[in-house]
């Protein structure tokens with residue numbers, strides 16, 4: 408990363424913004440804000456795009472309008488959490504810390520908050536592909552997103568009922584899906600085995616050719632637009648009448664007119680330091696296994712209903728991804744969970760996948776207990792917040808960037824406004840977590 412600094416490190420103006428976090432959220436915001444005329448600096452403790460945004464499944468999951476948990480899984484939850492190799496795992500050492508998060512999750516399963524989470528997810532997902540098109544067009548990056556749809560497939564006859572029920576629930580939320588028989592799915596994806604009985608096709612979904620290529624393209628475009636990058640960790644921050652001070656681990660304090668907190672799963676401490684509000688942010692750790700020898704095996708992303716994981720075709724191979732692990736931010740990864748994805752794939756294809764040169768990975772999904780991100784401004788607009796996008800950060804990044812660009816110019820008539828997405832942001836407010 409280069410470390411040139413357009414805003415003098417001592418003084419700040421109210422026309423400069425410092426973004427903490429160069430994940431997919433920070434980078435899309437950097438580009439939107441710089442295109443709106445802001446002087447933008449991005450701080451990250453590692454190279455851009457190396458957090459959760461590096462290894463996600465690349466699925467533009469507009470169909471996922473339901474929160475991560477609903478009342479129907481309550482009975483199955485204890486058994487699922489106890490199974491060390493299951494798709495959902497709780498490290499019991501993390502349990503005391505996670506308890507308040509789980510308590511809020513359960514509280515949010517009541518009908519009214521659950522329905523408001525569905526509405527909040529829908530409101531972000533519906534405009535998300537259009538926002539991505541606008542952003543990718545602006546950087547000549549349309550080839551990075553394939554708008555070919557995706558499948559949710561099932562193998563067991565008894566799952567047909569589940570699929571039918573899901574399709575009706577989705578239809579009630581205006582999510583378009585088509586039921587396809589197994590043979591029709593195999594016509595489209597001939598490598599799939601006879602075990603696939605059928606599934607739902609989601610025509611209004613997409614996938615990216617590789618998440619890192621997207622963040623790299625955004626980084627290069629942002630640099631070309633004058634955004635500067637500095638590699639260092641933000642340790643804490645304060646807001647005063649003139650602006651914001653960010654204390655750095657290895658470099659002088661950064662002064663800035665506005666700050667955007669976009670540190671993904673690591674956003675809680677800085678948010679508390681800047682706003683005084685404790686956010687119940689936890690992480691759902693997820694894994695992938697990248698298979699470089701499996702280029703071209705699938706035409707679109709395919710999720711298995713029973714096996715609960717996704718397989719996405721990428722430029723550099725097939726990515727198997729999924730699983731949810733509650734083990735906090737500090738415990739080492741258990742890469743057996745990534746290798747388990749290969750075992751899960753057995754039987755789904757006519758021939759087993761080639762795992763030569765496969766590479767496992769683990770990343771931290773930033774998750775709030777109501778399944779909605781925080782997209783907000785605080786402290787008279789000096790602090791902007793965009794984090795907590797859990798399983799949908801890639802999907803919702805471009806729309807989040809448009810919303811943040813709108814928030815940044817609130818009350819400032821001198822900045823040209825170019826809002827594309829205008830949403831009621833009340834569901835994404837920081838203050839929903841104020842005690």
Ligand SMILES: Cc1cc2nc3c(=O)[nH]c(=O)nc-3n(C[C@H](O)[C@H](O)[C@H](O)COP(=O)(O)OP(=O)(O)OC[C@H]3O[C@@H](n4cnc5c(N)ncnc54)[C@H](O)[C@@H]3O)c2cc1C
Nearest residue numbers: 428430432452458459460464466641671693799800801802
């Ligand atoms: C296995 C898996 C599969 C997924 N699949 C999908 C999918 O198919 N579709 C989808 O939409 N989403 C998916 N997601 C979710 C998505 O990846 C995340 O929601 C998204 O990447 C979050 O982006 P972010 O920018 O908020 O966080 P990150 O990408 O984690 O970026 C945060 C950045 O902040 C930096 N940072 C943190 N603290 C500090 C600090 N104090 N100082 C400086 N820098 C700091 C980090 O270094 C990091 O670069 C998946 C996630 C996982 C783990």
